[in-house]
Amino acid sequence: MTDNVESLSYDDFLKRACKAFDLNWRKYRRRATRRNLEERIRRLGLAGYANYLERLRNDPGEADHLPDVLRVTVSRFMRERERWETLRNSILPLLLSGRSSSAPFRAWSAGCCGGEEPYTLSLVWLDQPPSDRPLKVLATDIDEDALLRGRTGCYETNSLRELREPLVQKGFRLQGGKWCVREEVRSPVVFRNQNLRADPLPENMDLILCRYFVFTYYRGYRRHEGAERLWKALRPGGVLMIGKKEGLGPGERQEFFTPWPGLEGFYVRKELKTVPPPLGSAAGMVGQTPQPGL
């Protein structure tokens, strides 16, 4: 099927491509997404959206890469403050209780954008340390501009709008009209260019923050693979935090994560154990429900 190059607008392209390639992008028509898409079309030497759609239909490798091209790089500090309050007041104390270790508490911000999310965790930890253990945050993304913003660590006032004033004073200093994270906030965070879908995974994480990425944009096999990769990177009993507008489906809850009892948006890694199937049964995998904090 060939489309008329002139007739295919950006909106039409998104509608068709998202439907054809099992993505959930239509409501995120942001300027940066469009810029990335046009840059990709130029790099491939194609004439426009219709040609690119054609290419996607004929090239599974390019189709697989599409969500990376369409990435949305928007974030802010303390996004959805109630989530962070739950993390600080309920999750972290339980996650750390009974683990008398001096090893660092290891967190991963997967799809960290410009650093607002990993630095928020660092701020929360600095403000009210839940333990003597040092914090280490791995912050990964595929967008080099976002990673540079994170490494620079200086932000417009608007990015800080959900932070309370005392935390702003504690964590930032004003420099050249921008709010720059103080060294105590910056030092636990390490930024790395990493494609969640393809690159080697970190291991043994105590906590993963994965918000407005896998569980917003992906559907079908990509979402399943994404969930599995996050599951693999967590330690047994480790916790996944997702966004307020996101949820895990029945399959993901059955295979990988158990909702933290009574606290929305937090999931505990599920242990999968291979047991010999009972005689006369086809079942081989049994999911065990872990106890939070163990």
Ligand SMILES: C[S@@+](CC[C@H](N)C(=O)[O-])C[C@H]1O[C@@H](n2cnc3c(N)ncnc32)[C@H](O)[C@@H]1O
């Ligand atoms: C909407 S932002 C979410 C930022 C932050 N987690 C939050 O909730 O505020 C999604 C981020 O995921 C990143 N991303 C998209 N595809 C990725 C991939 N395959 N691997 C790693 N990061 C990716 C984007 O570059 C973007 O910075």
